[in-house]
Amino acid sequence: GVDSAPGGSGGGGDAKIVLGFAQVGAESGWRTANTKSVQDAAKDAGIDLKFSDAQQKQENQIKAIRSYIQQKVDVIAFSPVVESGWDTVLKEAKTANIPVVLTDRAVDSADDSLYVTFLGSDFVAEGKKAGDWVVKEFADASTVKIAQLEGTTGSAPAIDRAEGFADVIKADPKFTIVASQTGDFTRAGGKQVTEALLKSNPDINLIYAHNDDMGLGAIEAIEAAGKVPGQDIKLVTVDAVKDGMTALSEGKINFIVECSPLLGPQLMDVVKKVKAGESVEKRILTEETTFTPEQAKEALPSRQY
């Protein structure tokens, strides 16, 4: 039980695993909870975590990954801000023999030997769950005008949540997406887009927001326009963070599809296995549910984030 000196030269069999983690940013409540989960889990697992925040910029993430390669960390994990453009830096990690774990978001690289595994949610399934709820909720309506608040352009959750949702609602032509714009997964973005939207499309029936934060911003804009969120305009969002769940319990949001940010413990397990040379599944899925206002009221008191 003696702590090994950092960077200690040889001999010690208990040298800490060094993990470099390149986070997307701090754009949402989800992201804050995800960062905390990774930091807490690293501590609990005795893993030396090097953490960087890319402020939603791919070039910053690439720089961080390159610096982890230079520092010769044992494992690199990252949540890619967008899907494309990673092959070069991933090849550099591979050449340096440093295994890479994708957490939360995927890359669209054709060569899947560039990463060990992808740990996170099925975003297409989340979009489908949102769509399924809409179909039921508006079963008796003859036309439904929908506005979509998209996540960060080019990111896996924005692409996949749009796709899953569109797949479900296309079955009935009464559903039309009359506007679809990015709010970059932020509350301010959701508010701004909704303000403009309410002017160009004042008769929308529903807003589908790719995350809670943008939905919360939309609520502010709807209220400022003198309308009642959850009634005049219904809202379905993704994440189920505390502020989202609170709005759901108050009937301002009507339905939330859960996306769990608590990936830290699973990530540390994977990192240990990879370091020990054990094999891991190429795709590790997160378990998730959905919430109605009643279910939100029940879940809120014990909600961790």
Ligand code: AHR
């Ligand atoms: O990648 C996960 C998404 O990123 C979350 O749903 C969103 O809130 C976050 O910004």
